[in-house]
Amino acid sequence: MPRAGLSASAVVDTALAYIDENGLESLTLAAVAARAGVATPSLYKHVASLAELRSLLGVRVLDDVTAQFTADVMGRSKDDAVRALMLSYRGYVRQHPARYAAMPIDALHDPAAAAAGKRLLEVFLAVLRGYGLQGSVAIHAVRCLRAIAHGFTDIEARGGFGLPEGLDETYENLIQMYLTTLHKEI
Structure with missing residues (x-):
């Protein structure tokens, strides 16, 4: 029992x-x-098994991240929503680096995590709808946003930015660069 x-x-x-x-x-x-x-x-x-536990962890983290991102972008649009999403992403990884590491890298192709992954993807797509992006253009924009946020936060979490310049300024520069690309799509 x-x-x-x-x-x-x-x-x-x-x-x-x-x-x-x-x-x-x-x-x-x-x-x-x-x-x-x-x-x-x-x-x-x-x-x-340990594999099942890791899978359950991944789904829980996806659900937690989705809830946090949704709350942080709610009521915002366009540049304000993108900035909020990217700051929320970084904030989550900074607060929970090990949990973030438990998130499946390709949730949409993981049967156990696909539904949770789709919910997270929908948050990204909703943020980008303000720019009128649809179809493959929207998917490319999501991939770029994820690559920027994941790449930066992963390097930061691993202590890979050893130079003295401020990381907040670098991340803000990345947000601005990304926003510039979105305005070119409009």
Whole structure:
């Protein structure tokens, strides 16, 4: 019988707290079980494997990111919405680098994460609708935005910007460069 209070969702919560403190690379079922105060075999009543736990983590992070991005862009349009989205993206990665690392890189082609990935994509597309972008032009614009935000935040999270110039200024320059490309599409 499953331990009272333990569920797949509670296991994911425990795993998220664990990776926040120890990083994604150190995640094991034994570590999650120890943190939950149960024996490792008890987790198998809620998650079938470490791979399934990682998949559940990825979906949860996608859902959390989607909720944060949606809240941050709500009521905004055009440049203001794009700036809010890009700042929200960076803010999430800065606050939760290990969680961000748990997000699937190609959620749309991951059967377990596809629905969550589509919801996140819809946030990006909604932000870009203010520019009248549709079809493949909108997809290219989403890819560019994601490449800029992911590339910068991944390098920043790994400590890869060692020069003394301010990172906020660099990121703002990237936002401005991206906005300039959107205005060329209009």
